[in-house]
Amino acid sequence: MGSRLVNIQRRAAEHGRLRTGYTQGNKPMRSSTWVITSHSEEHVRTAAGLWGGEPQSWTPLNSKIEQWRVITKASSIEALITPGDPLNQYNELWSAGGCQRRCDGATELLSRQPCICARTFGEDWHAQPKGRVCSATSRLNVMLPDLSGMGMWRAETHSFYAASEWGGMVDMVLAGTDGRGFVPVTLRIEPRQVVRDGQTKKFPVVVVELRGITPRQALAGPISTALALDPTGSRAVAAIEAPRPDYLADAEAALTVDDVQDVYRAAHAAGHLNKPLVDALEARANELKNETPPAGEDLPEGPDEDGAYAVEVVEDEQPATGWPTVAQPGSKGDQ
Incomplete structure (x- = not known):
């Protein structure tokens, strides 16, 4: 941080005044709403946008310097x-x-x-x-x-x-x-x-x-x-909500039961699980289980036309993570 003059009191510039009255001609008037005055037209117009009223040029009593004011609608x-x-x-x-x-x-x-x-x-x-x-x-x-x-x-x-x-x-x-x-x-x-x-x-x-x-x-x-x-949090900028994942599409693209279980875990962590989704994921897992080549089946020794080698998939006797009980259908949202 730079240096400061120690013999000068530091203070912010004064932009204007907040008043509870105004002058009409030479007659002082009380106001039930705030009157905002400033040398800056921009400040007064912004205040009018926030709290209502019509900005107008104004010259205070006993002064020849024109200012701006707005008699707002806000108390x-x-x-x-x-x-x-x-x-x-x-x-x-x-x-x-x-x-x-x-x-x-x-x-x-x-x-x-x-x-x-x-x-x-x-x-x-x-x-x-x-x-x-x-x-x-x-x-x-x-x-x-x-x-x-x-x-x-x-x-x-x-x-x-x-x-x-x-x-x-x-x-x-x-x-x-x-x-x-x-x-x-x-x-x-x-x-x-x-x-x-x-x-x-x-x-x-x-x-x-x-x-x-x-x-x-x-x-x-x-x-x-x-x-x-922002004491109440009302002005906090809301985070842009990410689109809901298409869990069924992810499950259809899954190659193994473990992949389907990963989809299940992601939906559970996001609070998107419901009974129809769980049933669909279980059905896809069973589908993949039935598609798995039986143990001992002869697999091609060489690569296929895309250069990929077949891999034998061996399942555990019990899945590491089962399908937990889910509350009433629709309790956490739609599929």
């Missing part, structure tokens, strides 16, 4: 948690001028002051209207194995409830894998509601779930890449 998508710690979480307050606050829950990191939201509004500060306080912002870097490219996709949520669940889920996985290897997960948008001050509020929460593996597997150590990519 769940398959992803991989990548090696390392893929989750970053801060309480953030943004404006048109950029990030105004970034807090780790105890200290506002830009001003180095104690958490401003908690100091001002108490422990339920997150219940305040959006824009007045920070949003609990969680960013999870994942790989989408069915899209082209080896880069990352960033799933982002501003849900206070998702923040605790994402942190708990990722920390449990990291405890088992030590941040090594990939972990297959499902990212699912789940509708929820909460009653506060007599009013019911509905909102989507992104849930991260293990996919195709059990907690025992996830906590037992790093998972092999092959298992992470």
Whole structure:
């Protein structure tokens, strides 16, 4: 392996974002299905082919750079948690001028002051209207194995409830894998509601779930890449099934009883034996037995017209392998 710059953090390129909302004009809209955005038209069109929706060009708010997006029809998508710690979480307050606050829950990191939201509004500060306080912002870097490219996709949520669940889920996985290897997960948008001050509020929460593996597997150590990519085996490339041998033709071509017994053994090993086939093989063996020249019969001394010499065939008193009892006819397939 070649060398690396030790003073630069290595990371995969970001291909795009996984969102739970979109803008319609200048109005933000929530989505019950995933919205996938990227600078790459190819990625977005591939995502539309997988999860539905119509690709369209799109320019984010406060930006002049055109991107692509698709509002998919899927509320769940398959992803991989990548090696390392893929989750970053801060309480953030943004404006048109950029990030105004970034807090780790105890200290506002830009001003180095104690958490401003908690100091001002108490422990339920997150219940305040959006824009007045920070949003609990969680960013999870994942790989989408069915899209082209080896880069990352960033799933982002501003849900206070998702923040605790994402942190708990990722920390449990990291405890088992030590941040090594990939972990297959499902990212699912789940509708929820909460009653506060007599009013019911509905909102989507992104849930991260293990996919195709059990907690025992996830906590037992790093998972092999092959298992992470295909945890249920549903995507495994099926081996092309060989055509069923023509056992009767093989038996007809047999020259000795031993040859017929070889055909029998092959059919037995393949699970193709049935009573009609056994009866046919026994009949062919008896046929060959009756065709065998009797012991002591004079054989031609010289070669025949093809240059082949006749060979005397001597049978054992008991065949080395008999014809075992077979279950009901047709139990293992047709002839």
